Amino acid sequence: MKNILRKELLKNRRNLKFEYVTKYSKELFENFIKTKEYKNSKIIMSYMSIKNEVDTKWFNEAIIKNGKKLVLPIIDNNDEIQPILVKKLSKMKVGKYNILEPIGDVIEKQKIDLIIVPGVGFDKSYNRIGFGKGYYDKFLKNYKGIKVGVAYDFQIVDKIDADEYDVKMDMILHF
Numbered sequence: 001m002k003n004i005l006r007k008e009l010l011k012n013r014r015n016l017k018f019e020y021v022t023k024y025s026k027e028l029f030e031n032f033i034k035t036k037e038y039k040n041s042k043i044i045m046s047y048m049s050i051k052n053e054v055d056t057k058w059f060n061e062a063i064i065k066n067g068k069k070l071v072l073p074i075i076d077n078n079d080e081i082q083p084i085l086v087k088k089l090s091k092m093k094v095g096k097y098n099i100l101e102p103i104g105d106v107i108e109k110q111k112i113d114l115i116i117v118p119g120v121g122f123d124k125s126y127n128r129i130g131f132g133k134g135y136y137d138k139f140l141k142n143y144k145g146i147k148v149g150v151a152y153d154f155q156i157v158d159k160i161d162a163d164e165y166d167v168k169m170d171m172i173l174h175f
């Protein structure tokens with residue numbers, strides 16, 4: 001069931017227009033930076049968007065302009081996410097799945113105040129489906145900070161059949 005839903009949601013997302021993605025994403029994050037969750041966070045982990053995901057370009061720059069620390073994921077040699085404290089957003093290299101990765105040092109996960117989590121779909125009980133590789137489920141296991149999913153409205157579905165590893169979000173941003 002999860003696989004069928006994932007395919008359907010990915011197909012819908014592939015069809016979004018670039019202009020829509022950019023505009024929607026900026027509005028979503030403009031709203032988010034007004035929240036207490038954002039304002040109270042000093043160290044924020046985001047992601048580098050691919051394939052019509054909610055676009056984080058504007059948001060990642062905003063984090064730095066607001067004097068906060070930006071953390072981005074890399075996929076390490078053990079095929080696991082490592083959080084990297086970004087030194088310079090303009091200096092990135094191409095990593096696995098063609099995702100841009102920062103240069104910098106690993107930061108301890110629990111020091112991150114809030115994590116923006118990409119997803120293919122979310123449900124009303126804060127469950128999430130991703131690309132199906134389990135990277136974020138492993139990474140978010142035991143994480144004590146705030147987990148924020150970001151989505152287009154069509155990515156919010158009634159119910160995802162959660163399995164034992166799935167980690168629930170604390171907040172989902174969409175409109």
Ligand SMILES: Nc1nc2c(c(=O)[nH]1)N(C=O)[C@@H](CNc1ccc(C(=O)N[C@@H](CCC(=O)O)C(=O)O)cc1)CN2
Binds near residue numbers: 047050053081130
């Ligand atoms: N922007 C972003 N960064 C991220 C994630 C993510 O979901 N989004 N991840 C979250 O886990 C990790 C990378 N996981 C990924 C897993 C699979 C594919 C991927 O492209 N999979 C299929 C194609 C799927 C499709 O579009 O049809 C492939 O292998 O070709 C990409 C990233 C870490 N970084």
Ligand SMILES: Nc1ncnc2c1ncn2[C@@H]1O[C@H](COP(=O)(O)OP(=O)(O)OP(=O)(O)O)[C@@H](O)[C@H]1O
Binds near residue numbers: 128130131135141
């Ligand atoms: N903490 C974990 N330890 C071991 N295996 C795990 C863990 N979390 C997930 N997995 C495995 O990873 C695979 C993918 O999981 P799932 O379908 O939940 O991924 P996803 O959340 O859609 O993808 P992603 O997190 O990569 O965006 C499953 O086979 C699952 O058993």
